[in-house]
Amino acid sequence: MAGGALQVAGLLVGGLGVVGTFAVTAMPQWRVSAFIEHNIIVFETIWEGLWMHCIRQVNIRMQCKVYDSVLALSPDLQASRGLMCAGSGLSLLALVLAMVGMRCTRCPQSPWQAKGCILLAAGLLFILSGVVELVPVCWVANSIISDFYNPVVNVAQKRELGEALYLGWVASFCLVAAGSTFCCSSRCAENPRSYRYSSPTHHPPHSQRLHSKAEGSYSKSQYV
DSSP: OHHHHHHHHHHHHHHHHHHHHHHHHHOSTTEEEOOOTTOOOTTEEEEEOSSEEEEEETTEEEEEEEOSOGGGSOHHHHHHHHHHHHHHHHHHHHHHHHHHHSTTSOOTTSOHHHHHHHHHHHHHHHHHHHHHHHHHHHHHHHHHHHHHTOTTSOGGGOEEEOHHHHHHHHHHHHHHHHHHHHHHHGGGOOOOOOOOOOOOOOOOOHHHHHHHHHHHHHHHHHHO
């Protein structure tokens, strides 16, 4: 019972991590314009993501444009594209495997040992996808912080951490937590013992056993 509840909790946390991973991949708020020093144009906000950059102005709708070429991106964003796509695919595969390997899921052709192995594989994929997602998020965050404190970089080109990075940290934590939960609960998905009913063995009372022993000794004395 505890193993089933643990698996359901892991599935919910993993589902949140998968949704968050896809949202982080699509969101443009990876780099956000910083309002520091002489850059006080607060009525205009610039967002830079993996696939597009957007400009949001006051009382004007937001305008977004897809990047014309991958080469126009910085090296960290170029690598983040591939890593986030890989993390999204791994997390989705892990979620499907977790749903198949859960105890409450009935698969006539899958024995309990196979479901335990599937659940373990899902947990490892969840952890791997969380680590893969954590790499680009931390890489981009480190690049933003380095450029922010670099005096050589122009003030207008300095950026701040966007909402997508914070959501990426939360999503990667959910994926790793779900993977650890499934790895721990995979031991619970063992083949339950089949308790068969066996008729109780009737032992003769103590008096009958003494009587049978007495008869056996009497028959031996007659032969002697």
